[in-house]
Amino acid sequence: MKIVTTLSDLRADRQLLSGSVGFVPTMGFLHSGHISLVEAAKNECAGVVASIFVNPTQFGPNEDLANYPRDLPHDLALLETAGVDLVWTPTVEVMYPTGFQTWVQVEKLTQRLEGEVRPGHFRGVTTVVAKLFNAVGPDRAYFGQKDAQQAAVVRRMTRDLDFPVEIVVCPTLREPDGLAMSSRNTYLNSEQRRAATILFRALSAAKSAYDSGERGAEKLRELVSAAVAAEPLAKLQYVSCSDYDSLEELVSVSGKAMISMAVFMGKTRLIDNFVIGG
Amino acid sequence: MKIVTTLSDLRADRQLLSGSVGFVPTMGFLHSGHISLVEAAKNECAGVVASIFVNPTQFGPNEDLANYPRDLPHDLALLETAGVDLVWTPTVEVMYPTGFQTWVQVEKLTQRLEGEVRPGHFRGVTTVVAKLFNAVGPDRAYFGQKDAQQAAVVRRMTRDLDFPVEIVVCPTLREPDGLAMSSRNTYLNSEQRRAATILFRALSAAKSAYDSGERGAEKLRELVSAAVAAEPLAKLQYVSCSDYDSLEELVSVSGKAMISMAVFMGKTRLIDNFVIGG
Numbered sequence: 001m002k003i004v005t006t007l008s009d010l011r012a013d014r015q016l017l018s019g020s021v022g023f024v025p026t027m028g029f030l031h032s033g034h035i036s037l038v039e040a041a042k043n044e045c046a047g048v049v050a051s052i053f054v055n056p057t058q059f060g061p062n063e064d065l066a067n068y069p070r071d072l073p074h075d076l077a078l079l080e081t082a083g084v085d086l087v088w089t090p091t092v093e094v095m096y097p098t099g100f101q102t103w104v105q106v107e108k109l110t111q112r113l114e115g116e117v118r119p120g121h122f123r124g125v126t127t128v129v130a131k132l133f134n135a136v137g138p139d140r141a142y143f144g145q146k147d148a149q150q151a152a153v154v155r156r157m158t159r160d161l162d163f164p165v166e167i168v169v170c171p172t173l174r175e176p177d178g179l180a181m182s183s184r185n186t187y188l189n190s191e192q193r194r195a196a197t198i199l200f201r202a203l204s205a206a207k208s209a210y211d212s213g214e215r216g217a218e219k220l221r222e223l224v225s226a227a228v229a230a231e232p233l234a235k236l237q238y239v240s241c242s243d244y245d246s247l248e249e250l251v252s253v254s255g256k257a258m259i260s261m262a263v264f265m266g267k268t269r270l271i272d273n274f275v276i277g278g
Numbered sequence: 279m280k281i282v283t284t285l286s287d288l289r290a291d292r293q294l295l296s297g298s299v300g301f302v303p304t305m306g307f308l309h310s311g312h313i314s315l316v317e318a319a320k321n322e323c324a325g326v327v328a329s330i331f332v333n334p335t336q337f338g339p340n341e342d343l344a345n346y347p348r349d350l351p352h353d354l355a356l357l358e359t360a361g362v363d364l365v366w367t368p369t370v371e372v373m374y375p376t377g378f379q380t381w382v383q384v385e386k387l388t389q390r391l392e393g394e395v396r397p398g399h400f401r402g403v404t405t406v407v408a409k410l411f412n413a414v415g416p417d418r419a420y421f422g423q424k425d426a427q428q429a430a431v432v433r434r435m436t437r438d439l440d441f442p443v444e445i446v447v448c449p450t451l452r453e454p455d456g457l458a459m460s461s462r463n464t465y466l467n468s469e470q471r472r473a474a475t476i477l478f479r480a481l482s483a484a485k486s487a488y489d490s491g492e493r494g495a496e497k498l499r500e501l502v503s504a505a506v507a508a509e510p511l512a513k514l515q516y517v518s519c520s521d522y523d524s525l526e527e528l529v530s531v532s533g534k535a536m537i538s539m540a541v542f543m544g545k546t547r548l549i550d551n552f553v554i555g556g
Contacts, residue, residue: 007440101386102404102438107379126380127439130408134440160380161405162285162412 001080003087010088010135017085019046023138023165025129028052029069029183030078033173037142038082040170049136050079051088053095058124069186088136095131104130106153106160109247113240113260114149114271125150126157133163141165146172146180148258148273152247172272174200180272187268195233196265199272202227206241206259210276217241217250217257224261237262237269244278253277279358281365288366288413295363297324301416301443303407306330307347307461308356311451315420316360318448327414328357329366331373336402347464366414373409382408384431384438387525391518391538392427392549403428404435411441419443424450424458426536426551430525450550452478458550465546473511474543477550480505484519484537488554495519495528495535502539515540515547522556531555 004010014021022041026034041048052075059065072089079087103123109115110122133141143151151169158167173181178200179193188196202224209223221239228236242249244256256278262271282288292299300319304312319326330353337343350367357365381401387393388400411419419436421429429447436445451459456478457471466474480502487501498519506514520527522534534556540549 011442099434100438102382102384102435104408104439105381105383107381109379130382131438131440134442137442156377157380160378160409161382162409164289164412164415 001076001084001087003076003089005089005091005094007090007094007135010086013086014049014137017047017049020139021045021047021049021137022168023132023136023141024048024050024084025132025141025143026050026052026075027054027068027183028075029071029186030075031173031181031183033144033146033181035078035082036173037144037170038079038084040168041140041142042083044168045140047085048083049086049088049138050084051090051132051136053088053090053128053132055095055124055128056092057096057127058121060118060120063118064184064187067187069183088132095128103127104157104161106156109149109153109156112247112249113238113242114262115153117237117262122150122153126153129154130157130161130163133158133165138165140168142168142170144172145169145275146182146272148260148275149247152245155245178204180270182270184268184270188265192233192265192268195231196270198228198231198234199261199263199270202239202261203259203272203274207274207276210253215252215254217253220253220259224259228261228263233265235264237264244275279354279362279365281354281367283367283369283372285368285372285413288364288368291364292327292415295325295327298417299323299325299327299415300446301410301414301419302326302328302362303410303419303421304328304330304353305332305346305461306353307349307464308353309451309459309461311422311424311459313356313360314451315422315448316357316362318446319418319420320361322446323418325363326361327364327366327416328362329368329410329414331366331368331406331410333373333402333406334370335374335405336399338396338398341396342462342465345465347461366410373406381405382435382439384434387427387431387434390525390527391516391520392540393431395515395540400428400431404431407432408435408439408441411436411443416443418446420446420448422450423447423553424460424550426538426553427525430523433523456482458548460548462546462548466543470511470543470546473509474548476506476509476512477539477541477548480517480539481537481550481552485552485554488531493530493532495531498531498537502537506539506541511543513542515542522553 022045104126224239260273300323382404538551
């Protein structure tokens with residue numbers, strides 16, 4: 001496994017990979033969810049490139065950029081074991097040199113949910129993903145369903161700007177008790193960690209109702225809200241029952257849809273979602 | 279020469295080109311200036327792709343989109359004669375399908391000069407150029423110095439977003455009387471056409487002063503303004519003496535700089551520039 005930090009080294013080593021290339025962009029502090037993306041890429045592509053970059057432009061001024069967890073040696077060991085060919089670990093100065101002033105913005109899809117409560121977040125995401133696509137030149141790029149709106153926004157950007165990249169969205173990996181794997185779970189104290197299963201339990205309640213025939217989107221949202229209200233350590237930020245692609249809020253569920261939510265456990269913000277229908 | 283209108287045909291025929299590929303993006307109604315870009319690409323690359331697309335998103339609501347001159351058969355004949363391998367002529371529906379909502383924006387460089395008097399213009403330019411780069415996958419792309427700010431903005435976008443494309447800027451081609459070649463020259467009536475040499479004459483006056491040792495940017499701007507004021511058919515929109523790369527207005531000229539201007543001849547807006555110093 002080769003590790004490169006400059007763009008010229010990346011381009012040179014990328015040229016040495018023959019056949020299709022799968023790409024797994026990450027912010028590091030890797031867990032099994034990330035590794036499942038690498039495994040999907042390994043299965044589908046001749047070569048696999050991963051990136052580790054905590055992208056400052058997708059964090060808001062009051063968010064957790066400075067404290068975002070990092071462990072590069074552990075990350076590299078996991079990627080090597082998973083069979084990654086090339087890892088791109090640029091510095092902030094490489095990605096955003098003095099004079100940087102170009103942004104990629106998806107408009108409508110970013111106005112709601114995460115985009116509404118984290119203004120500027122998706123502008124940072126799409127800009128860095130566009131840069132990573134241009135730097136790496138992958139045939140396929142792998143994203144997790146846990147960040148469902150991110151996946152939808154990246155799909156839209158890729159299609160709108162004609163990037164020659166296929167976006168593959170892989171299932172959310174969960175801890176045995178149902179908590180979606182996330183680098184941010186490390187922020188939770190043990191009490192919060194136990195209570196954090198509320199996201200999975202709330203979504204499961206809504207999913208059960210859907211499976212039993214409930215199609216009213218407001219009813220499904222209410223089931224999530226009610227479940228979270230019963231957990232004293234959790235504070236619901238939003239719950240949504242939206243179309244899977246447009247992310248527009250639904251009145252009733254007919255096609256492929258998504259129930260998604262954000263919850264504060266103390267200062268730690270967690271998100272999760274279930275895909276239903278379709 | 280192959281002519282393609284769908285993205286899938288473009289990608290398929292692009293794959294057939296081996297070696298380095300030069301790309302000449304145009305809005306059609308081609309003149310010798312465009313052909314000089316093709317010739318530069320032919321000299322430097324194994325294959326040449328051109329595009330013809332009148333990009334609606336770079337026209338303002340009160341600009342000349344509907345009347346922009348078009349002559350596809352003539353354009354294709356010129357490109358074939360010049361030795362282009364592949365021409366991409368997408369429709370507006372191919373480039374901006376329903377649901378399109380992603381924009382590429384260069385911030386600081388687009389605030390002044392053309393960007394100031396044509397709000398949104400450069401957002402349309404950078405978005406379509408990003409799409410064309412992703413669709414064509416060129417090694418080098420060729421732009422004319424006549425649209426100097428466009429060239430600077432595209433250079434900035436390419437660097438900021440890590441597009442693996444070298445931007446080549448070619449000299450402005452001029453009519454025998456000095457008028458910079460432009461598809462929009464066709465809008466001029468014969469009287470305006472004669473008077474339109476004022477841009478070249480005004481820039482030449484400033485250049486002569488520079489060559490004689492004048493380094494005061496305001497003095498150089500005044501020479502341009504005074505020359506235009508003496509031409510009753512011309513109305514100056516702006517004159518600038520700026521740094522070549524940052525486009526920041528100068529007090530005195532030391533390094534590579536640019537004197538640029540926009541003039542209305544009746545309803546027709548013409549731009550031109552001279553590079554000095556450096």
